[in-house]
Amino acid sequence: MKVSVVQGILSANDQLAAQNRDQLDQLGICVVNVMASPGSGKTSLILRTLDQLAGRMRVAVIEGDIASTVDADKVATRGVPVVQINTGGQCHLDAPMLRNALAQLPLDQLDLIFVENVGNLICPVDFRLGEDVNVVIASVPEGDDKPYKYPGIFLAVDAVVINKVDLLPYVHFDVAAFRRLVTGMNPGLQILEVSCETGQGIAEWVAWIVEQREKRRRP
């Protein structure tokens, strides 16, 4: 009885995610869902990406947080459309939240939307939004053993962005071992190494994002 209720909830979310997807397909908009632990650099990566894409692509951002508009305020300085979702305690975004956020964006003037999910390596994995691309950021100071402990998210994503590589000299993080581990878990995965602090690797990341947008562009 309990199980069937849970399945009902997931299925309602999945149905609404599919509706979001249909709407975005019709408009030709690619949605990138960025997931990670708190403080791994989700907002910083989005800000760096906005700077690179300025004038090349029409981008908007949807910021998900338990509380506050700290991240949306930062994004707003870049002059792109931004919507803050405050989940009011919920540990992940879901398809109804995305639907409400989309209603506040100028969708007919967009090519790409970044969704910054709530800082959490666990719960966001289970809730589809209607996104095209799923990305997880692995922050170097968090250590290289996260895929062992949070396998679900590394199995679910299209790309892993290793961020804060400028801190590699000061922490224990074996990039080669981490690459072997996640590639073994998810062989099709794209792995990118960046520093949002120094800008290292950002051009490669942005090229990959542009490629995803081209690949998934709707007819």
Next chain:
Amino acid sequence: MKVSVVQGILSANDQLAAQNRDQLDQLGICVVNVMASPGSGKTSLILRTLDQLAGRMRVAVIEGDIASTVDADKVATRGVPVVQINTGGQCHLDAPMLRNALAQLPLDQLDLIFVENVGNLICPVDFRLGEDVNVVIASVPEGDDKPYKYPGIFLAVDAVVINKVDLLPYVHFDVAAFRRLVTGMNPGLQILEVSCETGQGIAEWVAWIVEQREKRRRP
């Protein structure tokens, strides 16, 4: 209808947490629930603490993870009793899980139990275990804005441990501003600055833990 079901679940957990607490009270064991983001140094802090308390206090550790025994394996090297809880996907520990873990420990030979919760700043806050002391670790590379975004956990804890202070020269983290922010939110909060890498501040943290154990020792 939906709300009353959720209340039912929480209440069942709270009831079992109270039972855990009664059992631990009778045995005179103090339980410290350590919460934080993934990769903030929960296991490293526990290992440092075990080294300092060796021969002074009888300590056990309960490790909570979605998957793997990586952390429990590290703790086992210290020769203390350790139980790994694999939540199988659940994003937090709960009172039934603690109850099962306690049943596997030599409770009549313990003074203190560290519980390492699942790496998550959100969900663990809502589930009491039967613990005496709640601690959150704030890792310096995560940035100093986490209390704005995850207020619940900073309101719920007895202490904030600022970890990885050895990385302060390389990242943006204003310790004074962070201290003002969390003290404003939760005035009774203990704030400790440590580096599990260099050992800085560990003695003060361990002294605080010993004090909590003394203060809460049962008759």
